[in-house]
Amino acid sequence: MKEDFLHHLWLYKRLDITQLQTTTGEHIQILHFGHYLQSAGPDFFNAQLIIGDQKWAGNIEMHLKSSDWYLHNHQTDVNYDNVILHVVWEHDIDVFRKNNEAIPVLELKNYVSNEQIKQYQNLFRPKSWINCENELASVDEFLVQNWQERLFFERLEQKSQVVKDWLVETQYDWEQVTFGLLFKNFGLNSNGAPFLAIVKELPFSVVRKERENLQCLEALFFGISGLLESDFEDNYPKELQRNWWFLKQKYQLKTVSQEVQFYKLRPDNFPTIRLAQLAALFHKQHSIFQLLIATASLNELREMFKVSASKYWEKHYQFDKESPKKRKQLSSEFIDLLLVNTILPLQFSYADYQGTDKSEDLLELIKQVKAESNAVISKFATIGVSSENAFQTQALLQLKKMYCEMNRCLQCQIGIHLLKN
Numbered sequence: 001m002k003e004d005f006l007h008h009l010w011l012y013k014r015l016d017i018t019q020l021q022t023t024t025g026e027h028i029q030i031l032h033f034g035h036y037l038q039s040a041g042p043d044f045f046n047a048q049l050i051i052g053d054q055k056w057a058g059n060i061e062m063h064l065k066s067s068d069w070y071l072h073n074h075q076t077d078v079n080y081d082n083v084i085l086h087v088v089w090e091h092d093i094d095v096f097r098k099n100n101e102a103i104p105v106l107e108l109k110n111y112v113s114n115e116q117i118k119q120y121q122n123l124f125r126p127k128s129w130i131n132c133e134n135e136l137a138s139v140d141e142f143l144v145q146n147w148q149e150r151l152f153f154e155r156l157e158q159k160s161q162v163v164k165d166w167l168v169e170t171q172y173d174w175e176q177v178t179f180g181l182l183f184k185n186f187g188l189n190s191n192g193a194p195f196l197a198i199v200k201e202l203p204f205s206v207v208r209k210e211r212e213n214l215q216c217l218e219a220l221f222f223g224i225s226g227l228l229e230s231d232f233e234d235n236y237p238k239e240l241q242r243n244w245w246f247l248k249q250k251y252q253l254k255t256v257s258q259e260v261q262f263y264k265l266r267p268d269n270f271p272t273i274r275l276a277q278l279a280a281l282f283h284k285q286h287s288i289f290q291l292l293i294a295t296a297s298l299n300e301l302r303e304m305f306k307v308s309a310s311k312y313w314e315k316h317y318q319f320d321k322e323s324p325k326k327r328k329q330l331s332s333e334f335i336d337l338l339l340v341n342t343i344l345p346l347q348f349s350y351a352d353y354q355g356t357d358k359s360e361d362l363l364e365l366i367k368q369v370k371a372e373s374n375a376v377i378s379k380f381a382t383i384g385v386s387s388e389n390a391f392q393t394q395a396l397l398q399l400k401k402m403y404c405e406m407n408r409c410l411q412c413q414i415g416i417h418l419l420k421n
Helices: 004-013 114-124 141-169 176-184 188-201 204-210 216-225 235-251 273-286 288-294 300-304 311-315 332-354 358-365 375-382 390-404 412-421
Strands: 029-033 044-052 055-067 084-091 106-108 316-318
Touching: 004 055, 004 084, 029 084, 029 114, 044 084, 084 188, 114 412, 141 332, 141 358, 141 390, 141 412, 176 188, 176 204, 176 273, 176 332, 188 216, 188 273, 204 216, 204 235, 216 235, 216 273, 216 332, 273 316, 288 300, 288 332, 311 316, 332 358, 332 390, 358 390, 375 390
Parallel strands: 055 084, 084 106
Antiparallel strands: 029 044, 044 055
């Protein structure tokens, strides 16, 4: 049993409220259950009750045992001075206000049916993957769709927090933030951290000055990453190296300490290829942020990111190591990842900054993107929850990470529905 079960019972009125009594036998009449704010302080604020013949207005605190009041040191916290009812599963000790008056106690175990307890225990009984894996496919589709929409925007808000933090750091230079977010996400999981370190070391003002010359951009990106520290055989990296030495002195730059990774990566995801593609992108598009904000069409967004690494990389994945010829263009799948992790958070953040609502536009856009393919999405499919687009996969990823893995079933609309039924 956890406290959130008590919150659930109170919030959704899963009690026979006509028969409630305090542990001293006084009748409790609930005029208002209070507001469940889930913040510091008592669990429910501004409740209104009649206990015996006395009307009360104030807060309600909940614990598994009455003695938890002292275990959590509420007796010394002024936020709990206005508690009018202590709702507990088991009453084991009296709790007193500062004036030595006992706080009325409602012992919930006397008012909850065995069936409700059984439903709760069944939901949290250990499963092979998630708590509701045996029931999830049977939940009403309309409820699931509504919950997925909330989950999607919850995930989008979390992704957008990075944008908001960078905006403060850069004094609201949206182009610089776009540069940083793109750079980090081009690195994916394996090279996200070292690519982010490159962004921290390389001022975007330098990129603005040098972007007319593709080779200068490549020299900057490869040089700061530490990939131009070797003795090369090919002319191309030798030229980049000479350019880097000049630019390094000109702008007082230095290489980052975090090394980029090649290990266990598919060649198309090698940091050399991604850095070359980034250079091509910023050489081609001079106002990426403005273009992203002004473009709502998925096809136009994909067209923006149709760039290829320069000619040398058609026969290489690493310096001095020739490979079969292949044009190193950004794939549709990679562009879709950028849409989910970069473009949508930027558009969402800018709409919020402008005080406008682009929710419907963003939903329409994400629903056109193919469903992601990973272990989590595949597992959901095996228990009867399939995905047709990236909107659904993003919602399911949020559900798994922020609710299922944290056992937050009583904050999940699916879990609440299962307990109610």
